[in-house]
Amino acid sequence: MEQMQEFYDPTAVETKWQEKWAKAKLHSADLQNAKKPYYALVMFPYPSGDKLHVGHWYNFAPADSAARYTRMKGFNVFEPMGFDAFGLPAENYAIKTGVPPAQSTAKNVETMIKQLTRIGTMYDWEKLVNTSDPSYYRWTQWLFLQMYKNNLAYKKMGMVNFCPSCQTVLANEQVWEGKCERCETEVVQKPLEQWYWKITNYAQKLVDNLDQLDWPKKTKVMQQNWIGRKVGIDITYEIEGTTEKIVCFTTRPDTNFGATFIVIAPEHPFAKKVAGGELKSQGGDHASEVSTYAQQAAKKTELDRQAEGRKKTGVFTGFSAVNSLNGKKLPIWVSDFVLAGFGTGAVVGVPGHDVRDFEFATQFGIPVVRVVVASDGDTSPITSAEQVQEKEGKMINSSFLDGLDIREATVRIMDHLEENGWGKRVTTYRLRDWLISRQRYWGAPIPIVYDPEGKAHPIPEKHLPWLLPTDVEFKPTGKSPLTESKEFIARTEKIFGKGWRPEFDTMDTFVCSSFYYLRYLMPNPNPNPNPPSKKDFIDPALEKKWMPVSMYIGGPEHACMHLIYARFVMMALKDFGLVSHEEPFQRLVHQGLITNKGAKMSKSKGNVVSPDSFIDRHGSDVFRMYLMFMGPFTDGGDWSDTGIKGIDRFVQRVWRLFSSSLDEGKKSNKKVDQKDADTERALHRTIKAVTDSLERLHFNTAISSLMEFLNLLEAKGSLTPDIAKTFALLLGPLAPHLADELWEMTGGKGFVVEQSWPTFDPAMTVFDEVTVAIQVNGKLRGEVVVGANAPQEEVLNVAKAHENVQKYIEGKTLKKEIYVPGKLVSLVV
């Protein structure tokens, strides 16, 4: 009765252990001497002034549980943490409050470290990185210079995505459904000269390497789609009455005998020549129509195009090309359904076998020819869009291709076109080069200066870090805020000479995060390497030993941003001879999304759950276990205020059982460790179940196995010291504070995370006696208890003798008898 009043006090216990862990430097990894390195990484957060939200916990706590389990399995686990500190959140906060981002960031980092510690994670704070610190961004700039040196960084004029709200350009990856990934404002197109990194050089490798990675299939497919590799052929068409040629890209040259027209994008050079009156056709002057159409098309926004739907518009140029295959004339049209940025910006129209071409042809009265037999054998003329798409079939109306399957025909025609010099096989990609310039303040300055003629020069490495000036307004105006800095310009002139100007743009924050996993391995950098050397960037021995990251955990929203940029940068670094691996993240896992009442948590919806009140009341262990218990880690789940009770009860019951049993043992000094076979077997089954669950990151079932075991122990009424110890160890990854407290109560030495993970005896996980189900004609009709190793015949006889079974088999002939050892008997009558 006395023990019943004793409650587990999470706050006291958790504080006590967090202090002990810190004092023992329990989470500090010895990078140099580790024998079995295991790099456990989570995507680092940006330092926000708000409290850690449930999403952070849902990402970090289970990741930490996995890392703790791995450590107990005997690995030298390195679990670092840092801050993706440059970027819009800090800058927007500065704009609102006038507090310089450097100041607010430093403060936020401090509070977040405290919050992250409260989770009870094993972060090795000695290796902290902060991307906004000059000791970090000097390497962001150094990386830029390596890219520049190796011709992977270049500046070019072009149409770019511009967010009118953030007042900066964006990379393609950062435009989602035509909107800014950060603020969801409609993005517009602007012609600007900007810096790019040549990610397209690695397009092929980025696709090919996916095969070897242990990543979610979904993510691989997303990257594949994003890179958009397409194998096809460029076919050259001569234009009648001119010396001009048009090259069309197609993946379906097999249908080329069915071509009846050509369409080019409004931005295509030939369209410009027609519009400008440079070329005049015999059939009349179409310059004004083409130029008007091109101007209208240029004005259209993404929204206009969506509103227009698939309705085709276009104008005739007055010119025709010739299909070399059959001498047919192909009128050349201009239409905005053809994209200037894909392929060659020109398409050969085969209306019989492409829906868009069909729509265009019917819109403008262009003939439609069938060159593939329909699946139902139909060879009649095509009259509706439903008849169009044929991905299977044999060729007709196609000269030497007739009768061939479309796949054979594709190869044949490609060979034929290449042999005659009319075409060339090519591979195209959807992926565009990475635009890394940003017209924002809070980022790493691009280490470039311009001479008085405006020519770009890289800043010599000895001048790094090329410091971000502080004498600026933060308010974005579309012009880079750095243009206002007198100090920045003075500094440039002082070093490089009068009339020299610095590059005023800063780098995309995704540049900072594209290599941070390497910087964690350089915890005590030479504070001022001048000039910086390769070895200061990353120690090759450490890189070889620790990379690639063993397990990387973070949200799926980064599939086509950070996760593609980081892979590209690692590949480039390998080519520069700086690292030994091509891929940064061997295994990737996405945590699921945690919602509230089915909706994504957001401040504007006012449905954000703050962990704090729950932690104050139940403690971090209960909170993190509840998040893990909600369902599989990768699925996410919907928040519920009440469900946490179940975990709280579990923790209290564990506590009560431990304190009552262990106290009792002490007081009466009686031996309570005589083994009970049932409990012993249950213990082994529990170890097996928890181990299997943790291997699969199914924390929810690991917890339910422990609950089941606890239910059994409570029913037995006592706890032997051996079982108590193992129970504490099994709880270690899931509820680290409680586990250490229980471990201490059982007289365990050291910390739980330093102990070996419990092992089980497979022989002990099976029962002596098993319950066997009996089915008659597939329906359950009874069960019997037999010895686990009872021979088949004996079990079948017992089964057939079963009273209820008798009712169903009496007087009938047994057609089949099946015994699945230890599971069931199946009788067929």
Added chain:
RNA sequence: GCCAUGGUGGCGGAAUUGGUAUACGCACACGCCUUAGGAGCGUGAUCCCGCAAGGGAUUGUGGGUUCGAGUCCCACCCAUGGCACCA
């Protein structure tokens, strides 16, 4: 439209290879303890019929393979995520 993933009680979910579907927990009902309970403990429960013993149905829908299907195959429906006038 295309690709991917998923659909199991009132709810979150469990069920490595086809082998007793609904473990574990929440919520619920009843009981115990209590001055009290937003505490604790115990019992019950997928649904339908039945006082009960028991029977029948059931893993989105419809078929199929099998002694046996949540699991494998085919068709369809729905949900979520991604891509989308990409030639």
